[in-house]
Amino acid sequence: MSNIKYLIRRQHFLRGHDSLEIDSATGSTIHSIHTDKDEAIAVWKKLVVDAVRENDLYHYDIQDRISEDVLKEADQYLQAQLGTSLFSEYGNLIDYIPHHLNDDATFELAQKLRFLHYQLYEFTDTTYVVWLCDDECLLRFGHPFDPYNFHNDPDYYTSYIGRLVYGTHENFLAENEHFSKELIERIKFNGRSNIVEPITDQPELLEQILNSNQTTWGFEKNRRYEDNIGRLKFRFSPKYAEIVPINDLLKEPLFEIRKIDFDTLIELFNQEHEGC
Numbered sequence: 281m282s283n284i285k286y287l288i289r290r291q292h293f294l295r296g297h298d299s300l301e302i303d304s305a306t307g308s309t310i311h312s313i314h315t316d317k318d319e320a321i322a323v324w325k326k327l328v329v330d331a332v333r334e335n336d337l338y339h340y341d342i343q344d345r346i347s348e349d350v351l352k353e354a355d356q357y358l359q360a361q362l363g364t365s366l367f368s369e370y371g372n373l374i375d376y377i378p379h380h381l382n383d384d385a386t387f388e389l390a391q392k393l394r395f396l397h398y399q400l401y402e403f404t405d406t407t408y409v410v411w412l413c414d415d416e417c418l419l420r421f422g423h424p425f426d427p428y429n430f431h432n433d434p435d436y437y438t439s440y441i442g443r444l445v446y447g448t449h450e451n452f453l454a455e456n457e458h459f460s461k462e463l464i465e466r467i468k469f470n471g472r473s474n475i476v477e478p479i480t481d482q483p484e485l486l487e488q489i490l491n492s493n494q495t496t497w498g499f500e501k502n503r504r505y506e507d508n509i510g511r512l513k514f515r516f517s518p519k520y521a522e523i524v525p526i527n528d529l530l531k532e533p534l535f536e537i538r539k540i541d542f543d544t545l546i547e548l549f550n551q552e553h554e555g556c
């Protein structure tokens with residue numbers, strides 16, 4: 281029996297100055313969980329098609345986000361299906377996708393335009409997350425900028441729980457620059473002060489690594505104690521590959537990669553946007 285699960289999540293798009301941003305989700309909510317792949321795909325496609333038909337295109341920044349070549353391809357596709365252009369006589373996107381376009385064609389067009397209110401994800405029973413040791417919490421994306429306080433909630437900024445950073449294998453941060461940058465932003469301002477214990481059991485190796493990366497790392501010695509006592513600091517934002525060997529040498533690491541099961545992952549997903 282396969283341990284693969286299929287998760288469908290509805291995206292909550294970030295509201296920009298003039299429109300909703302199709303590439304910027306402030307979070308998402310779980311719609312359904314499936315064990316059968318064909319069933320999951322069928323449900324996902326129907327949800328996408330229904331959402332396309334319920335939402336007008338002009339509320340979204342599609343024309344700003346999608347390249348001209350892709351828009352041209354989408355226009356040609358719609359014309360081949362219905363003989364209708366994707367653009368109005370003024371060069372703007374039409375207000376909505378024609379409702380008489382069949383389901384398969386509507387789904388195909390939604391994918392071309394990245395107009396996807398629902399996403400389908402595949403998981404096994406093992407997922408990896410990042411534990412921030414100083415903050416004693418999991419790494420999540422920070423609060424999105426909301427210039428108009430669209431939620432009209434005075435507690436929105438304090439109650440917000442951001443999107444979880446996760447991966448399907450232990451070294452996922454090394455392959456995702458977006459995730460690794462978020463980690464670096466979180467840990468580089470967490471300088472540990474008043475350290476009176478040695479930060480590593482291998483001071484010679486740590487010093488060697490620091491000396492080879494002097495433009496990135498610094499070490500503030502606590503002058504009241506021996507050389508191996510003090511705190512690390514960033515001079516410039518390092519790359520993830522520069523963080524790992526130092527983090528591995530610290531007696532109290534800056535972060536840890538932790539393994540969780542699927543049920544725990546679902547619990548963490550359900551925490552997103554609580555209180556909003």
